Amino acid sequence: MHVPDGFIDPPVSAVTGVVAAAAVAVSLRGARRELGERTAPLAGLLAAFIFAVQMLNFPVAAGTSGHLLGGALAAILVGPCTGILCVSVVLLMQGVLFADGGLTALGVNITDMAIITSVVGYLVFRGLVKVLPRRRSSVTAASFVAALLSVPAAAVAFTLLYALGGTTDVALGKVATAMIGVHLLIGIGEAAITALTVGAVLAVRPDLVYGARGLSTPLKLRVGGDLIDAAPATAAAPAAESAPAPAARSHRRLWLTGLAASLVLAGVVSFYASADPDGLEKVAHDKGIDKSAEEHAAADSPLADYGVKDITDARISGGLAGVIGVGVTVAAGTAVFWVLRRRRGGDAGPAAVPEGERV
Template sequence: MHVPDGFINAPVSVAAGVAAAGAVAVSLRGARRELDERTAPLAGLMAAFIFAVQMLNFPVAAGTSGHLLGGALAAILVGPYTGVLCVTVVLLMQGILFADGGLTALGVNVLDMGVTTTVVAYVVFRVLMRALPRRRSTVTVASFVAALVSVPAAAVVFTLIYWIGGTTDISIGKVFTAMVGIHVLIGIGEAVITAATVGAVIAVRPDLVHGAKGFANPLKLRVDGQLIDAAPAAPAKAAPKSAVAVASRSTRGLLAAGLLTALALAGFVSYYASSSPDGLEKVAADKGIDRNVEEHASADSPLADYGVKDVDDARLSGGLAGVIGVGVTVVVGGTVFWAIRRRRDDGGDRTAGPAAAPLSEKV
């Protein structure tokens, strides 16, 4: 759903850029409360993983494909504020290095693919977590539904922006119907990827899943035939150094496995991705909203269109571009989130409270 240059007029693009900058500023402050020494590296990896999976277009209908947007996945794993920043980093890398998503439309893309998907998904996720039975499987189910809803929500927001500032005179009703219809199907793919990823992480390290923190069943005691909540336990003693070392090795192992997975997806599996246009490209071509599309400012980039310039072998060219993209994204994202964490550690955010309790193993 990367909006190219020329779809939206200059005044609305500028307004969207200002709004996106404001959302990023709020997210930078909010991320200080979400990130610590364990989750900051995970956030950098999250950005790289989203970049990699976005290269894997999957078929959703005749002549149409879709790809992960990633807002729901990032919000649930690393938090909504950090999630906005993750998707923003990905969009920056794609726009600057790979000529994917217009540079003048960057604000539109951040609002649509970053802010909308993240906020909508996290709100739906939290509501479901409160409403559904308190079990570990609830996290996966809520992730599926939240991701499913977030994609057509982004399609609605794009349609609204196009209605205000579109550069072609097209029936907005037809655009709305086509965008929402195709992105409901894409949302199913998004939901499957999100739920599978969240489920995999929560199976091995539930304490690293932001959306699962504090989600624990209270201990029940049977008194006179009735179950009642037990009194809260006394605060646990500090974990021994050996336990801390084991947890640290486990975190490093998870990060290494995640990075290798992202590299494999971008460097190898992406070759087999669907070549059909994605949902927005298909609607734009069918409805004529791409009449004024402009050439990307980075069209001459050595990595434009996810290929390495002057490398003739398509498999090698795309694979190298994917690996470079993952590497650059994890470095840039990791640097950003490390800096945010350092600012918190240095006292830059006095409002940061203690971390929430991790998901109980009994959930």
């Protein structure tokens, strides 16, 4: 759903740029509260993972494909403010390096693909986990529904922006029907990817899933026929503290596994992605919106269109571009979140959910 230059007129693009800048500024402050010592590196990795998975277009209808937007996934794993920043980093890297999504439309894309999907996805998720049983399966199910609804929400947002600043004379009803219809289908793929990813992290490190915090059931003891809260565990002895923490080792394994998966997805699996246009491209072509598209300012970039310039082998060119993209995104994301974590003041962050009390 990357909006190119020319689809939305300059005044509306400028307003969305201001909205996006304000939201990013607020998210920078909010992310300091969300990021913990162990989740800051995870946020940088998550940005790279979203970049990689966005290269994997999947078929959804005749001649149409879709790809992950990632806002709901990021918000559930690392928090809504941090999630907005994750997707914004991805969009910035895509626009500047890969000529994917217009530079003058960067505000439109951040508003649509980062802010709307993260906020809508997280609100739906939180509403569901409050009424569902306190189980891991409930977190996964809530993730599925939240991601499913976040995609058509982004389609509605684009339609509203088009109504305000569209540069072609196409009936709004036709745009809305086509955009929402195809993105409902794309939402199913988004939901499946999000639920699988959240479920996988829950299985190995549930304490790193931001959306699952506060959902644990306190340990109860029966005393005199009444149930009372158990006392918190006492601190470990100094000798035990000197030993490497299993959680820290698990965190490193998770990070390395996630990075390896991102590199494989972007560098190898992306070659087999659907070549059909995505939902917005298809609607824009069918309805004539793309007549107003402008050439990307970074069209001559060495990595434009996810290929390395002067490498003629499509498999090597695309794979290398994907690997470079993952590397640059994880470096940029990690740098941003490391700085935010440092500025937070060096506190320990939210405590991990105790073993045995996790969702």
